[in-house]
Amino acid sequence: MSKSPDAFRTISEVADWLGVQPHVLRFWESRFNQVKPVKRAGGRRYYRPNDMRLLGGIKKLLHEDGITIKGVQRILREQGVAHVSSVSQGLDEMANLEPAPDANVVVPFTAKPAPPQEQIHLDLGDAQKPELQPAPNSPNAEPQTQTQPSYPDASPLLGGIATLAWTRNSFDDQLLSQIAPIAQELRSVLNRIENRSAG
DSSP: OOOOTTSOEEHHHHHHHHTSOHHHHHHHHHHOTTOOOEEOGGGOEEEOHHHHHHHHHHHIIIIISOOOHHHHHHHHHHHOHHHHHHTSOOGGGGTTSOOOOOTTOOOOOOOOOOOGGGSOOOOOOOOOOOOOOOOTTOTTOOOOOOOSOOOOOSOSSOOTHHHHHHTOSSOOHHHHHHHHHHHHHHHHHHHHHHHHHHO
């Protein structure tokens, strides 16, 4: 059900009719003392048809004709409210406006996938696991031929040398020599990720 042409309008309805934001109407009200909407309890503004015509004329002079605020104030003083109201768009255009959608409606949003050239790929490849070497503190130790270290499953999030290092309080040279290449590879992967995301 649409309102009659003589009905009072809310600030959002007038803003939609003029194609401006509501704060612009409040600003114009502070600059042009001829704009006097009816204010109800709580400061809510209701615009009469004459208020709307005046605001429409002000908008045309400011936005379309490029006149400054002081220039429009001078025109209002010299030529009057009726002249400024006469250059306004018609009020009949108000009836053709569709009601604004409810602000509480949630619209589903689906992100558009990024093009393949903008996606970051983390290719670690087949990281080689370091070989265990004998501890240097025993001169008679036989060289071990084991190619893969044993990885304790102490933590579900960490594995291998990381778990071994996590559970220790002191580190010997053997463990540090095993951790160093993994730490360097991790640092280089992190640097590549930072460079791709920054550039």
